[in-house]
Amino acid sequence: MTEPLLKVNNLKKYFPIRKGILGREQGSIKAVDDVSFYVNEGETLGIVGESGCGKSTTGRMIMRLLDPTEGSIEFEGKDLAKLSNAEMRKARREIQMVFQDPYASLNPRHSIGKILEEPLIVHGLGDSKERKRRVNELLEIVGLSSYHAKRYPHQFSGGQRQRVGIARALMTNPKLIIADEPVSALDVSIQAQVLNLMQDLQQDLKLTYIFIAHDLGVVRHISDRVGVMYLGKMVELAESEQLYNQPLHPYSKGLLSAVPVPDPDFKREQILLTGDIPSPSNPPRGCTFHTRCPFKMDACTSEVPGLVEVEKGHSVACHLYDERFNNDI
């Protein structure tokens, strides 16, 4: 087997909580707590979870928009976590990001042409003529036209702006795209257009995606493998088909059964998760999910379950699948 394109090992991000006039550290928010995964070339890894689970923080750390507290991010043999800022800037040619709100991430005072040209200037690619040609080429690729280059972000609809956001990410010909909720701000009919575009681009340009979203339907549609996060931890990671057909972690089960399905005849056994997500500044001891888990055991309140492969390619962090506790489930 070939080496994965990206390998994330024991990644952690703790945000300090400072209080008082001296700003002493009073503890920390464990936004991402010991997360490991890999992404193969040409595949899409989906990361799902509810707000505050650390999915965006994980994406931002891979881009080094946030510095990890601990852990390594291996991309093509280099550890991104150890690069200097200048080296990282070069590395970003290969890794680009698409953001949720295209309006907030496009400079309103710059024309689309200028916005798209900028990554090339930053990376010192091509002369003025070549850059212009590349801008026009990319506009066509994402389904816009070259005359759009003269327009400004406010003249576009949400879907078109997201196309510009995607075009900008593709300017430097990257290998890996991290898409953080790229379609959640869009209307349903436009969302489908953008998802189809992303799938086409992946095939044509051999892209690798990390697709971060809270919408489980969207993630299933686009992902080959899916990781479920809860309170800073990866609780389950599997092939998309496996995860959706046979979720193992009680949280994944609850999450999947909570998604409303657009079919009035569809009946299912609903596992209604009670309670709220606990605060990440004071997470529960042991398994962080035990406060909402319907299958809680004694061990769950004291011992943190590790992410263990229980079937080929299907890992889960739950004591229910630990032979030591000898369960029948």
Add this chain to the structure above:
Amino acid sequence: MNSRKELLQVRELETTFFTDDGAIPAVDHISFSLKEGEILGIVGESGCGKSVTSLSIMGLVPSPPGKITSGEILLDGKDLTKLSQKEMRKIRGQEIAMIFQEPMTSLNPLFTIGNQLTEAILIHHKSWSKKKASARAVEMMKLVGLPRAEELLKEYPHQLSGGMRQRVMIAMALVCDPKILIADEPTTALDVTIQAQILQLMKDLNVRLNTAVMLITHDLGVVAETCERVIVMYNGQIVEEGPVELIFKNPEHPYTKGLIHSVPDMRFKKQRLFSISGNVPKPGTVKQGCRFAARCEYAFDRCQQENPNLYQTAEQHKTRCFLKEGKEASLDDRTAIESK
């Protein structure tokens, strides 16, 4: 289901926004009714007029620039569009209550939950003592499933989670036993597991208190799981209306079909999503012909020229599309509903 009384009737409602770019009809001659105890879904994409419809019913259209320019909204025979501000204030809360998408912006951060709940009670029951009002507040909070209700009365909105805040909003809306609850995207800002809790609560309350609910949403999944009847809106008009089973199993309007097929299904993987081409038009930009013609794969010449009527295709099913013209259900007494 048919015999149920119509609580609220909206007839030929038109709400126009007068802006620098001219008059924009955000809601363009829509007619529908809400029956006693039912859950009616209104679904559509941004700019389709679903929120303006609800604000028009509540008399909360920001004015200027907005104004109800024609039509009537009948509640128990009273036309709400003709009432004064003072009379309308009595309707709001007591007859029709509303909850919004983001509960944090609807709650005052400077007052405790108890303060805000009892204020709502005392406005409508002027003779009540504070003690009686706060007892009622606790009762309401228990009804919506809030834990440790007595303690929560003393807490501030920021101390509550998103799901709890939305429960407080529902408690506040139901405090005067309204007949109608309008919920405008009540779960859009919430996580899915919390959304499931809130939708379940709204269904329970609908059964227990027999409050009719008008649920405004963009999420077809939420409609399928919660509503009995659904209205699909596009660019200020109703394009399809019918019982949920019919609309999802046998959608007639090309827009409804496209919308249902555009949603990625969590249960199985589609190779490729169906997508409606083009963009969602801004209200008022389509001047002639069917509003959907520019994006419709079935569009023919006539669609560019005339706007189709809302044709009654089955007993409770209406569709605004020329493809359904002449295919109306046996219409002895029911003629195609006239619309502009």
